[in-house]
Amino acid sequence: MSSEQTLLSLDLGRRSYDIHVGNGLLTMAGELISPLMRHPRAIVITDKNVEKYCLSPLESSLNAAGIDHQSIVMDAGEQTKDYAHAEDLTGRLLDARVERSTMLIALGGGVVGDLVGFSAAITLRGLDFVQIPTTLLSQVDSSVGGKTGINMPQGKNLIGAFHQPRLVLADIGALETLSPREIRSGYAEVVKYGLINDAEFFAWLDSNGQQVIAGKDEDGADARQHAVVTSCKAKAAIVSEDETEQGARALLNLGHTFGHSLEAKTGYGDALLHGEAIAIGMVMAFDLSVRMGICPAEDRDRVRNHLENAGLPVNLHGLIENDWSAEELIDLMGQDKKVTAGKLTFVLARGIGNSFITDEVEMTDVVAVLEDYLKA
Numbered sequence: 001m002s003s004e005q006t007l008l009s010l011d012l013g014r015r016s017y018d019i020h021v022g023n024g025l026l027t028m029a030g031e032l033i034s035p036l037m038r039h040p041r042a043i044v045i046t047d048k049n050v051e052k053y054c055l056s057p058l059e060s061s062l063n064a065a066g067i068d069h070q071s072i073v074m075d076a077g078e079q080t081k082d083y084a085h086a087e088d089l090t091g092r093l094l095d096a097r098v099e100r101s102t103m104l105i106a107l108g109g110g111v112v113g114d115l116v117g118f119s120a121a122i123t124l125r126g127l128d129f130v131q132i133p134t135t136l137l138s139q140v141d142s143s144v145g146g147k148t149g150i151n152m153p154q155g156k157n158l159i160g161a162f163h164q165p166r167l168v169l170a171d172i173g174a175l176e177t178l179s180p181r182e183i184r185s186g187y188a189e190v191v192k193y194g195l196i197n198d199a200e201f202f203a204w205l206d207s208n209g210q211q212v213i214a215g216k217d218e219d220g221a222d223a224r225q226h227a228v229v230t231s232c233k234a235k236a237a238i239v240s241e242d243e244t245e246q247g248a249r250a251l252l253n254l255g256h257t258f259g260h261s262l263e264a265k266t267g268y269g270d271a272l273l274h275g276e277a278i279a280i281g282m283v284m285a286f287d288l289s290v291r292m293g294i295c296p297a298e299d300r301d302r303v304r305n306h307l308e309n310a311g312l313p314v315n316l317h318g319l320i321e322n323d324w325s326a327e328e329l330i331d332l333m334g335q336d337k338k339v340t341a342g343k344l345t346f347v348l349a350r351g352i353g354n355s356f357i358t359d360e361v362e363m364t365d366v367v368a369v370l371e372d373y374l375k376a
C-alpha cells in the first residue's frame with residue numbers, strides 16, 4: 001500500500017485550508033486537527049456504515065491528541081440529507097452544549113459532509129468543521145469547496161450555505177471498504193476534471209483508470225492517490241477563483257444539468273447513483289455539443305468508450321419506463337439551480353479538456369438529444 005501523502009491548499013485568504021491526501025490519515029487526524037482548535041473539544045458525526053470501519057481509528061487519534069470528543073451516528077443514505085435530519089442533528093448538537101469553539105468532524109461520504117457542513121453553518125451562526133471524506137466521490141468533489149446543504153421535495157441541494165471546512169483529510173485507505181459500484185460512481189467525477197480542462201489527465205486516466213477503480217496492490221493505491229490529488233488540485237484552483245459560483249465554478253457542473261434530471265426522475269436512490277447519473281449526463285453534454293457542431297464526434301466517442309470501459313452507464317438502458325419523456329426531463333432540469341433568468345445553463349465541450357458554460361442552447365437540440373436516448 002502506498003505510504004505517499006500529499007498536502008494541497010485551497011487559497012481563500014483568511015479562510016484558506018489544507019487538503020491532505022494519503023493513506024493512514026484517519027490515524028493522524030487528532031494531531032492534524034489539534035492546532036486548528038481554540039479548545040480541544042470535537043463532535044464527530046458519521047453514519048452507520050462508516051462507523052463500522054472508520055470511527056474507532058479516528059477516536060483513537062483524537063484520544064492520543066488529547067481532544068475531548070463524542071460521536072453522533074446518523075442513518076446512512078441520501079434520505080438522511082433533509083430538513084428533518086438537519087433539525088435532529090442541530091438539536092443534538094445543542095443538547096450536547098456545543099460552543100463556538102467546538103469543532104465538528106464530518107466522517108463519511110457526501111451525505112454526511114453536506115449535512116454536517118450545513119449544520120455547522122447554521123448552528124450558533126457558524127461552527128468550525130473538518131471534512132474527513134471516506135468515499136471516492138466525496139474525496140474528489142463534495143468535501144472540497146464549502147458547498148453544504150440538504151435536499152428538498154422540490155429538488156436536490158436547494159437549501160444550503162457556502163461554509164468552508166477548516167481542513168480536509170482524504171484517507172485513501174478508507175476507499176478499500178467501498179463496493180466496486182460506489183468506486184465507479186466516484187470515478188465519474190474524477191473523469192470530469194479531465195473533461196473540463198485537463199486533456200492530459202484524461203489521457204492518463206485512459207491508461208490508468210482501471211488501476212484507480214481496482215485499487216489493488218501498491219500500483220492501484222498509487223493510481224488512486226494520483227487521481228484524488230489531481231482532482232482536488234483542479235477543484236481547489238477553480239474554487240479559489242470563484243468560491244460562490246458566479247462564473248468558472250459552474251464548469252464543475254459538467255454533466256450535472258442532464259444528470260440531476262435523471263436522478264430526480266429515478267428518485268435519488270439505488271436505481272441510479274449520483275456518479276452514474278453524471279456519467280450519462282457527461283455523454284449527453286458531449287452529444288449536445290456534437291449536435292451543435294462545436295465538438296468533434298471522435299471526442300464524444302472517446303468519452304463514451306472510456307466511461308463504458310470503466311463500468312459506468314452511458315445510456316438509459318434498464319432505466320427507462322414508459323412514462324419518460326424529453327419534456328419531463330427538461331422540466332426537471334428547470335427545477336435545478338442551474339437556471340438564470342429562466343434559462344437553463346449547460347456546460348458544453350469544444351473537445352476533451354475544453355469545456356465552457358453557456359445558456360445559448362436551442363431547446364430543440366436538447367429535446368433531440370434526449371429523444372435519441374429515450375428511443376435507444
Ligand code: GLY
Pocket residue numbers: 141142144145147249252253
Ligand atoms: N460539486 C460542484 C461544486 O462543488 O461546485
